[in-house]
Amino acid sequence: GNSVTQxxxxxxxxxxxxxxxxxxxxxxxxxxxxxYVQYPGxxxxxxxxxxxxxxxxxxxxxxxxxxxxxxxFHLEKGSVQVSDSAVYFCALTGDYKLSFxxxxxxxxxx
Amino acid sequence: DTGVSQDPRHKITxxxxxxxxxxxxxxxxxxxxxxxxxxxxxxxxxxYFQNEAQLEKSRLLSDRFSAExxxxxxxxxxxxxxxQGDSAMYLCASSSRTGVTEAFFGQGTRLTVV
Numbered sequence: 001g002n003s004v005t006q007x008x009x010x011x012x013x014x015x016x017x018x019x020x021x022x023x024x025x026x027x028x029x030x031x032x033x034x035x036y037v038q039y040p041g042x043x044x045x046x047x048x049x050x051x052x053x054x055x056x057x058x059x060x061x062x063x064x065x066x067x068x069x070x071x072x073f074h075l076e077k078g079s080v081q082v083s084d085s086a087v088y089f090c091a092l093t094g095d096y097k098l099s100f101x102x103x104x105x106x107x108x109x110x
Numbered sequence: 111d112t113g114v115s116q117d118p119r120h121k122i123t124x125x126x127x128x129x130x131x132x133x134x135x136x137x138x139x140x141x142x143x144x145x146x147x148x149x150x151x152x153x154x155x156x157x158y159f160q161n162e163a164q165l166e167k168s169r170l171l172s173d174r175f176s177a178e179x180x181x182x183x184x185x186x187x188x189x190x191x192x193x194q195g196d197s198a199m200y201l202c203a204s205s206s207r208t209g210v211t212e213a214f215f216g217q218g219t220r221l222t223v224v
Binding site: 004006034036042043044045046049089091096097098099100101102103 | 114141143145150151152153154155158166201203205212213214215216217218
């Protein structure tokens with residue numbers, strides 16, 4: 001079945017630091033890949049997505065590239081802000097339902 | 111339409127009681143999902159509706175759990191004879207049938223069984 005393995009946290013960074021959260025997946029066929037974010041006290045929000053190999057998803061300064069050869073979809077941001085403090089979830093879907101990673105808690109200090 | 115809404119946001123119940131949660135999806139979305147999230151874990155799929163038809167139920171969903179989506183609009187998730195292990199955040203999501211299945215989530219119902 002489909003599964004997602006995500007870098008364990010928590011991750012604590014200073015403002016303007018570079019952020020990488022690793023995500024690898026196992027899936028049959030050609031899944032679509034997502035990063036969801038959950039800010040404190042809020043629901044899950046889609047951050048970015050990629051639907052085929054070599055696609056790059058981007059939003060709010062975050063980027064992730066769909067790498068079929070390494071089955072990875074690592075999330076990156078070049079300069080984080082305090083407002084980026086949240087829990088980040090990598091997810092995939094092959095049909096209609098999402099399979100999520102365990103989530104990575106990111107805290108950005110001023 | 112401002113998004114997926116869930117009610118209640120919080121529920122505390124005694125073990126053995128029944129509880130029911132409601133989800134109102136985005137109005138033009140015909141797909142609706144329920145997920146469960148426990149502390150430190152990602153959401154786990156419970157069940158899926160396309161319009162009013164329940165097309166898949168996870169093995170996680172015991173016989174004490176039942177979900178409905180009458181007329182393909184709102185959905186309810188009922189848990190009978192609650193157990194302490196049912197304590198979790200219950201998330202509802204909806205999506206349209208076309209394109210990539212990008213799901214929009216509600217804020218969830220946090221259930222605490224005491």
